[in-house]
Amino acid sequence: MTFQVIPAIDLRDGRCVRLVQGDYSREMRYSDDPVSVARQWQELGAPLIHVVDLDGAKQGYPFNREVMAEICRAVTIPIEVSGGIRTLDAIEDALSYGAGRIQLGSAAVRDPGLVREACDRHPLAIVVSIDARNGEVMTDGWLRGSGVSALELARQMVDLGVRRLMYTDISRDGAMEGPNVNAMRQLAQAVPVPVVASGGVSDIEHLRQLAAAGCEGAIVGRALYEGALDLATAVSEFRTGNATPPDSIS
Numbered sequence: 569m570t571f572q573v574i575p576a577i578d579l580r581d582g583r584c585v586r587l588v589q590g591d592y593s594r595e596m597r598y599s600d601d602p603v604s605v606a607r608q609w610q611e612l613g614a615p616l617i618h619v620v621d622l623d624g625a626k627q628g629y630p631f632n633r634e635v636m637a638e639i640c641r642a643v644t645i646p647i648e649v650s651g652g653i654r655t656l657d658a659i660e661d662a663l664s665y666g667a668g669r670i671q672l673g674s675a676a677v678r679d680p681g682l683v684r685e686a687c688d689r690h691p692l693a694i695v696v697s698i699d700a701r702n703g704e705v706m707t708d709g710w711l712r713g714s715g716v717s718a719l720e721l722a723r724q725m726v727d728l729g730v731r732r733l734m735y736t737d738i739s740r741d742g743a744m745e746g747p748n749v750n751a752m753r754q755l756a757q758a759v760p761v762p763v764v765a766s767g768g769v770s771d772i773e774h775l776r777q778l779a780a781a782g783c784e785g786a787i788v789g790r791a792l793y794e795g796a797l798d799l800a801t802a803v804s805e806f807r808t809g810n811a812t813p814p815d816s817i818s
Contacts, residue, residue, distance in 0.1 A: 571806040572616060572785030573775060574764065575609040575792055575799060577602050577639070579632040579651075580622045586790045587622065598793045602635060603642045609792075610643045613803040616668070617647050618787050624652025625673065626708065630662070640666030650697060654679070659686055663693065671734065673697040674707035677714045677721065680728055687729035694732075695764075696725045698755075701738040718751070722759050733759065734787070736766040747774050753781035770796050772805065779806065 578585050584599040599605050602619075609617055619639055623631035629652045630636070640647045646668030653659060654675040662670050676683050676696045686694045699706050700718040707714050714721075722733055735755050737748040747768040756763040762784035769775060770791045778786045791797040 571775070571779040571783070572764075573614070573799065573802045573806060574616050574618050574648075574785050574787050575614050576618045576620065576766075576787050576789035577605055577609075578620045578622055578789065579635055582632060582635050585622070586793065592622070592626070596790070596793075603638050606639045606643050606647075609799060610645050612799040613807075614645060614799060615803070616645060616785075617643070619647055619649050621649070621651030625650070626652075628652055628654060628674075628708070630658055633661070633665075636662070636667070637665035648695065654682070656682065656685065656689075659690070659694075663690065667693075669693055669695050669732075671695045671697045673699060676725060676730075677705060677707050677716060680724065683725065683730065684728045687731070691729065691731060694730060695734055696721075696730045696732075697734045697736065698722055698725075699736040699738055700751075703751075706738060718755060719758055722755055726759050726761055730761065732762050732764070732784075734764040734766055736787075737768065739767075746770065747778055747786070749774075749777045749781050752778055752783055756782035772797060772802050775802060775806070 583597055584602040584605050586596045606617055619636055621630055621632040636649050648669035649662050649667045650671035659670050670693050698718050698721055703717055705714045705716045705718055705721050745768055747765055752765045764785045765778045765783045766787035769786050769788045775786055792799055
């Protein structure tokens with residue numbers, strides 16, 4: 569399996585931004601033209617782009633729907649969309665405008681029936697995002713606790729037919745302090761489906777650690793926008809299958 573380096577585009581009011589640890593008051597703006605950002609990531613070799621509708625996650629419906637659709641039309645690589653997608657109609661709409669993967673987060677906690685039906689209809693397109701703070705899954709744009717542990721939810725989702733999970737450690741997200749490799753390894757070993765890591769990646773060594781921990785790939789955001797990590801270099805290293813072993817795994 570080739571480890572995937574997946575750039576993120578987080579949308580707020582149509583702009584490309586990043587939040588620190590999911591805090592909407594700690595926003596960093598990077599571009600007013602997310603479509604051009606998507607084209608740039610494609611040109612640098614991204615195998616997939618992860619697009620998050622931050623407004624949608626908070627409000628409960630796809631707020632930045634038109635921008636996400638425009639991104640899908642602008643590139644030829646798959647686009648994964650997330651944020652506020654909580655109904656079958658919203659899933660079908662995202663597929664209709666060209667999204668390759670649909671990510672469910674809050675809906676996965678609240679509506680297992682939706683997850684099951686979505687997986688029955690589109691088994692390869694559905695991804696469940698498990699976003700946790702101190703091991704507890706958070707919902708509604710990471711603003712509300714669910715009382716459910718990340719491992720518990722992961723196992724429930726696999727039982728419902730989910731074939732891919734993404735795991736975000738909220739405390740690391742956007743902080744560039746390194747990923748929670750132990751948590752990612754624990755989840756990857758606990759379920760029989762691929763796990764994509766998210767949160768804290770700031771250099772290529774972090775990617776090597778996550779690959780060694782058994783993750784299918786990693787979402788990278790702020791480190792790309794601020795130049796701490798070069799996407800083309802990272803993609804090339806893992807594409808060859810000759811990635812340098814990690815110095816240490818914490």
